[in-house]
Structure formats: structure tokens, C-alpha cells
Amino acid sequence: GAVVSQHPSRVICKSGTSVKIECRSLDFQATTMFWYRQFPKKSLMLMATSNEGSKATYEQGVEKDKFLINHASLTLSTLTVTSAHPEDSSFYICSAPRAGRDQETQYFGPGTRLLVL
Amino acid sequence: GENVEQHPSTLSVQEGDSAVIKCTYSDSASNYFPWYKQELGKRPQLIIDIRSNVGEKKDQRIAVTLNKTAKHFSLHITETQPEDSAVYFCAAAGGFKTIFGAGTRLFVKA
Numbered sequence: 001g002a003v004v005s006q007h008p009s010r011v012i013c014k015s016g017t018s019v020k021i022e023c024r025s026l027d028f029q030a031t032t033m034f035w036y037r038q039f040p041k042k043s044l045m046l047m048a049t050s051n052e053g054s055k056a057t058y059e060q061g062v063e064k065d066k067f068l069i070n071h072a073s074l075t076l077s078t079l080t081v082t083s084a085h086p087e088d089s090s091f092y093i094c095s096a097p098r099a100g101r102d103q104e105t106q107y108f109g110p111g112t113r114l115l116v117l
Numbered sequence: 118g119e120n121v122e123q124h125p126s127t128l129s130v131q132e133g134d135s136a137v138i139k140c141t142y143s144d145s146a147s148n149y150f151p152w153y154k155q156e157l158g159k160r161p162q163l164i165i166d167i168r169s170n171v172g173e174k175k176d177q178r179i180a181v182t183l184n185k186t187a188k189h190f191s192l193h194i195t196e197t198q199p200e201d202s203a204v205y206f207c208a209a210a211g212g213f214k215t216i217f218g219a220g221t222r223l224f225v226k227a
Binding site: 105 | 149151159204210214215218220
């Protein structure tokens with residue numbers, strides 16, 4: 001099956017620091033990856049679409065300078081939360097469809113729990 | 118913009134009973150409708166999906182129905198078991214973009 005990993009699984013940081021979260025497709029290539037944010041007991045909110053070799057597409061209301069996305073290869077996308085604040089604390093999940101096959105099916109990473117103090 | 122509404126937000130059933138979760142979507146271009154189950158602290162897992170050229174699909178105790186004209190789709194779980202307790206998300210996708218419903222917290226009481 002298709003496996004997506006995320007690293008780290010949880011991170012605690014001080015307010016004002018930056019945090020990088022990695023999303024990797026382990027056994028397939030992904031030209032597109034998606035980043036979601038999930039608050040406790042809430043749904044998945046799409047933040048941005050990460051495109052390999054080009055700029056990410058951000059959803060309305062998501063600050064692109066705050067949430068930097070880099071899709072450097074066909075198996076890796078990174079989300080950097082810059083100058084993190086307590087309100088950025090959340091569960092961040094990435095997902096990826098398989099490039100060239102059944103492109104609607106999303107494979108989710110295990111998520112990263114971010115706590116900003 | 119695109120929107121997916123999901124009801125109910127919470128559902129409590131007795132073990133062995135059926136559970137039904139309903140969703141509506143707004144984007145006519147949506148043609149793929151997956152359902153995900155998310156257990157506490159874990160990633161969403163795809164449990165069943167349906168495409169717009171099909172009206173119904175069944176997989177053991179789980180079935181989905183789709184009414185494209187009305188833009189409704191539903192998840193049916195029969196003979197519920199305690200391990201079915203989780204949050205269920207419907208979603209509507211057109212091309213690459215997937216919009217999720219708000220989720221339904223299902224409790225199955227033993």
C-alpha cells in the first residue's frame with residue numbers, strides 16, 4: 001500500500017521560533033501534496049496544495065509568509081511555521097495522491113502535533 | 118466557495134444497530150466521494166469511496182449511496198460494533214482538491 005510519513009510526530013517550541021514539518025511519500029511519487037490543519041474535535045482544514053517544482057497554492061485566509069511550503073522532490077514536502085505563536089498550536093496532517101494512478105485517493109501522514117508555548 | 122455539510126455531528130447507537138451519516142456538497146464538479154474514519158490521535162483512514170457514475174456501493178457492513186442530482190451522499194454502517202466508534206468524515210473531490218465535512222462522532226454502546 002501507499003505510505004506517507006511525517007516528522008516530527010510532535011513538537012513543542014517557544015513562541016517566536018520556526019518549526020519545520022516534513023511529509024514524505026515512502027513508496028510512491030507525489031507531484032502534489034496537501035497540508036491540513038485540524039483543531040481538537042474539528043474537521044480537516046485544507047491550508048495549501050504543495051506542487052513539486054513550483055509554488056504552493058494557498059487557501060483563502062492562510063498566510064503564505066507564515067506557513068512556508070517547499071516541495072523539493074517527488075517524495076518530500078515541508079511545511080515551516082515561521083515565528084510560531086500559541087494560536088498556531090494544532091495538529092498538522094499532510095496527504096498525497098499517487099502520481100499517475102487513482103489520483104483522487106489521498107494517503108494521509110500520521111500528523112504532527114505542534115504546541116507553541 | 119465549495120462546501121460540504123455533514124450531519125449529525127454526534128451519533129450514539131446501541132451495538133448491533135445501524136448508523137447513518139449524511140452529507141451534501143455544493144460543487145457540481147465534484148465526482149469522487151470518499152469517507153474516512155479517524156480514531157483519536159490518528160490519521161484519517163479511507164474506509165469506502167464512491168464515484169459519480171455509481172449510485173451505491175457496499176463493502177461488508179458499510180455502504181454508501183450517492184444522489185448526484187440532489188448532491189447528497191450517505192454512509193450506512195450496519196450491525197455496528199464498539200470498534201466502529203470514531204469520527205467519520207465525508208469528503209467531496211473534483212480533480213485534486215478534496216473538501217471535508219465537519220465530521221460525525223459515532224459512539225457505539227456495548
